[in-house]
Amino acid sequence: MVGKSEPINGTAKSQPPPSPLSPKSPDLLSGYFSFKSLKLKTKQQELLIRVSILCLVYILAFVTRLFSVLRYESMIHEFDPYFNYRTTLFLTEKGFYEFWNWFDSESWYPLGRIIGGTLYPGLMVTAALLYWGLRFLRFAVHIREVCVLTAPFFASNTTILAYFFGKEIWDTGAGLVAAALIAICPGYISRSVAGSYDNEGVAIFALLLTFYLFVKAVNTGSLSWGLASAFGYFYMVSAWGGYVFIINLVPLYVLVLLITGRYSMRLYVAYNCMYILGMLLAMQIRFVGFQHVQSGEHMAAMGVFFLMQVFYLLDWLKHLLSDTKLFQAFLRMTVTSAVGVGAVALGVGTASGYISPWTGRFYSLLDPTYAKDHIPIIASVSEHQPTAWSSFMFDFQILLFLFPAGLYFCFKRLSDATIFIVMYGLTSMYFAGVMVRLILVATPAVCLISAIAVSATIKNLTLLLRAKTKAPQSASGKGGSSGKAASKGSLDQSQPFQKNGAIALLFGAFYLLSKYVTHCTWVTSEAYSSPSIVLAARGAHGNRVIFDDYREAYFWLRQNTPPDAKVMSWWDYGYQITAMGNRTVIVDNNTWNNTHIATVGRAMSSYEDEAYEIMRSLDVDYVLVVFGGVTGYSSDDINKFLWMVRIGGGVFPVIKEPDYLVNGEYRVDKGAAPKMLNCLM
Amino acid sequence: MARSSGDNAQALFHSLRSAYAATPKNLKIIDLYVAFAVFTALIQVVYMALVGSFPFNSFLSGVLSCIGTAVLAVCLRIQVNKENKEFKDLPPERAFADFVLCNLVLHLVIMNFLG
Numbered sequence: 001m002v003g004k005s006e007p008i009n010g011t012a013k014s015q016p017p018p019s020p021l022s023p024k025s026p027d028l029l030s031g032y033f034s035f036k037s038l039k040l041k042t043k044q045q046e047l048l049i050r051v052s053i054l055c056l057v058y059i060l061a062f063v064t065r066l067f068s069v070l071r072y073e074s075m076i077h078e079f080d081p082y083f084n085y086r087t088t089l090f091l092t093e094k095g096f097y098e099f100w101n102w103f104d105s106e107s108w109y110p111l112g113r114i115i116g117g118t119l120y121p122g123l124m125v126t127a128a129l130l131y132w133g134l135r136f137l138r139f140a141v142h143i144r145e146v147c148v149l150t151a152p153f154f155a156s157n158t159t160i161l162a163y164f165f166g167k168e169i170w171d172t173g174a175g176l177v178a179a180a181l182i183a184i185c186p187g188y189i190s191r192s193v194a195g196s197y198d199n200e201g202v203a204i205f206a207l208l209l210t211f212y213l214f215v216k217a218v219n220t221g222s223l224s225w226g227l228a229s230a231f232g233y234f235y236m237v238s239a240w241g242g243y244v245f246i247i248n249l250v251p252l253y254v255l256v257l258l259i260t261g262r263y264s265m266r267l268y269v270a271y272n273c274m275y276i277l278g279m280l281l282a283m284q285i286r287f288v289g290f291q292h293v294q295s296g297e298h299m300a301a302m303g304v305f306f307l308m309q310v311f312y313l314l315d316w317l318k319h320l321l322s323d324t325k326l327f328q329a330f331l332r333m334t335v336t337s338a339v340g341v342g343a344v345a346l347g348v349g350t351a352s353g354y355i356s357p358w359t360g361r362f363y364s365l366l367d368p369t370y371a372k373d374h375i376p377i378i379a380s381v382s383e384h385q386p387t388a389w390s391s392f393m394f395d396f397q398i399l400l401f402l403f404p405a406g407l408y409f410c411f412k413r414l415s416d417a418t419i420f421i422v423m424y425g426l427t428s429m430y431f432a433g434v435m436v437r438l439i440l441v442a443t444p445a446v447c448l449i450s451a452i453a454v455s456a457t458i459k460n461l462t463l464l465l466r467a468k469t470k471a472p473q474s475a476s477g478k479g480g481s482s483g484k485a486a487s488k489g490s491l492d493q494s495q496p497f498q499k500n501g502a503i504a505l506l507f508g509a510f511y512l513l514s515k516y517v518t519h520c521t522w523v524t525s526e527a528y529s530s531p532s533i534v535l536a537a538r539g540a541h542g543n544r545v546i547f548d549d550y551r552e553a554y555f556w557l558r559q560n561t562p563p564d565a566k567v568m569s570w571w572d573y574g575y576q577i578t579a580m581g582n583r584t585v586i587v588d589n590n591t592w593n594n595t596h597i598a599t600v601g602r603a604m605s606s607y608e609d610e611a612y613e614i615m616r617s618l619d620v621d622y623v624l625v626v627f628g629g630v631t632g633y634s635s636d637d638i639n640k641f642l643w644m645v646r647i648g649g650g651v652f653p654v655i656k657e658p659d660y661l662v663n664g665e666y667r668v669d670k671g672a673a674p675k676m677l678n679c680l681m
Numbered sequence: 682m683a684r685s686s687g688d689n690a691q692a693l694f695h696s697l698r699s700a701y702a703a704t705p706k707n708l709k710i711i712d713l714y715v716a717f718a719v720f721t722a723l724i725q726v727v728y729m730a731l732v733g734s735f736p737f738n739s740f741l742s743g744v745l746s747c748i749g750t751a752v753l754a755v756c757l758r759i760q761v762n763k764e765n766k767e768f769k770d771l772p773p774e775r776a777f778a779d780f781v782l783c784n785l786v787l788h789l790v791i792m793n794f795l796g
Contacts, residue, residue: 227779265768276749276787277783281790290741321700330693
């Protein structure tokens with residue numbers, strides 16, 4: 001459906017300038033839809049086509065994410081979403097004040113966790129608002145249904161937003177293509193499938209919203225759009241820790257504009273309004289706190305803010321002074337003193353420790369080898385590994401080569417908006433190369449830039465097709481955006497050949513796009529729709545076998561253990577145990593206390609009598625381990641055991657990794673190392 | 682060298698004064714407001730240096746409200762100034778309404794942040 005709409009889209013896009021060709025289009029369309037009786041004008045037809053395309057794309061984006069709901073059941077996937085679900089449940093039951101001030105003693109025994117101050121509330125508040133809204137309209141939904149379907153709903157909203165963003169950067173054609181591409185792009189689907197109730201589902205919508213509103217503010221120079229972008233930034237800060245990307249990309253973009261000589265009053269108004277109001281709003285989230293003025297990651301924004309003031313001052317003085325020589329002298333004085341003062345302030349701040357340096361999580365993005373050596377917990381998460389080429393091809397397919405083509409088109413028509421999208425695309429692609437998880441952040445940029453390439457190419461080709469031989473003035477009249485059509489008027493005799501070439505290329509484009517749709521649907525169905533908590537496999541006779549072991553285990557815990565029992569397990573399962581088993585855990589996925597996790601790791605890797613002492617000191621009643629040997633499940637605790645050793649060894653030097661290896665190899669059968677055979681695991 | 686830069690500074694100062702006297706009255710009022718806001722922020726910073734920054738959120742909200750309203754006033758000045766070609770289609774009433782709205786949001790957030 002998506003591939004079919006492209007040619008119609010292409011023909012409709014050449015309508016707006018009234019030309020001698022307009023009588024042709026109602027005939028073309030009436031062949032399909034019999035508009036003769038409705039007598040719609042061209043503009044109304046175009047509007048109808050656009051609205052219907054957007055409606056279909058909206059529904060498509062929602063429906064393509066429902067594979068796991070149809071195959072298994074409507075449940076929350078994976079690990080992190082269970083924590084989000086538990087907090088949303090708490091919010092809807094107890095209200096906002098209790099949620100904001102919540103201290104949870106059921107996780108991280110015996111330390112507890114200040115949940116109210118250490119989470120990003122955007123996702124939970126959004127789901128709770130949707131739930132209360134639906135309840136107000138007397139729909140009797142359960143909060144779990146709302147949580148499961150929040151991500152697809154916001155994915156649909158993202159497509160509409162991509163349309164508006166594309167319209168802002170290029171034109172409505174590019175907007176429509178961008179909406180269609182992002183609706184099914186696997187890079188986005190991977191984290192926003194139904195059941196994946198995680199921050200990224202809402203955060204990508206907030207990211208695109210902030211960027212769209214900021215570009216709109218820079219284009220119009222209006223304070224109200226700047227205010228809207230500040231609110232978009234606030235929503236992003238409340239939703240995901242990746243907001244650091246915005247607070248660094250926007251100042252970088254402003255810096256690039258300043259360097260390329262595109263300073264303007266609109267830029268000043270937009271950036272200042274967004275920075276001040278956005279910073280103030282962001283500091284209302286307790287987890288973020290004062291980081292905007294104290295952390296090294298946010299200093300770029302402040303630096304650019306002061307630089308903008310200097311630029312404005314210089315611009316104003318240049319306007320006041322009519323004598324340029326005086327101005328040059330003054331310029332020299334001011335710029336040197338401003339740069340000097342700024343450098344001194346930054347140096348003093350960093351040296352005295354007031355401005356904290358970049359935290360490990362973000363520093364490992366700039367220096368990818370940092371985490372492996374210094375912070376094993378970050379290095380152990382599979383999503384944090386560097387990306388292979390196959391992942392890029394898997395997640396983007398044809399967008400991967402449309403991306404450079406789109407960059408070419410953007411550079412041909414440079415404006416404030418296209419510079420922004422080029423920068424967003426390049427920086428996000430770099431980060432996507434460093435960490436697999438960040439392909440998600442690159443997806444909107446790649447979709448938008450590819451949409452520009454697709455839209456511009458198809459527009460040129462269809463203009464080539466629609467140019468008539470007997471009216472050279474009409475060819476030059478609509479040769480506005482395509483140089484090919486203007487030069488075409490002089491090549492009458494080679495026209496049939498060019499027309500055939502254009503038709504062939506259009507069919508090629510149609511074929512490519514339909515291949516893209518097939519690939520995306522296949523990827524969504526096979527790779528990204530598994531709930532990770534319920535596993536399916538083929539039995540010996542080809543019948544489907546469902547393993548529901550995880551949930552059965554948690555339910556056993558819930559029913560057969562005393563309510564105050566403490567369960568020790570590796571941190572992967574912590575959220576699920578508290579959410580489904582309703583028991584206190586020692587460590588969970590939040591991983592905020594490395595020493596506590598290392599204690600558990602040490603217990604798992606020590607001899608049984610030492611481990612017993614450690615577990616007695618932690619008041620542990622039950623130990624949960626996951627073993628996949630019987631069914632051939634490969635990501636169980638034996639597989640993760642070396643990470644337990646490494647993390648435990650990072651804090652307690654008595655645990656040494658070579659003790660568990662045989663000749664440098666990891667073996668778990670009879671030939672394994674003696675320490676490995678005798679430890680608790 | 683020193684004398685010529687001193688002369689330069691003098692000439693600069695004089696030409697700045699004469700050029701500034703020619704700006705319209707409404708812009709001068711906005712400039713006065715900006716100067717007042719920045720001055721208030723400076724007083725707060727000096728006070729913090731003397732007394733210590735204990736309720737840091739209160740200090741930040743005080744300083745940022747001054748800087749915020751100064752910046753918003755400068756944006757208003759930009760949009761109302763008749764010599765700016767980019768904003769000649771914008772009616773000054775709309776610019777002022779935007780200014781009031783942004784200030785309202787700013788001060789509401791400050792009141793929440795003040796503690």
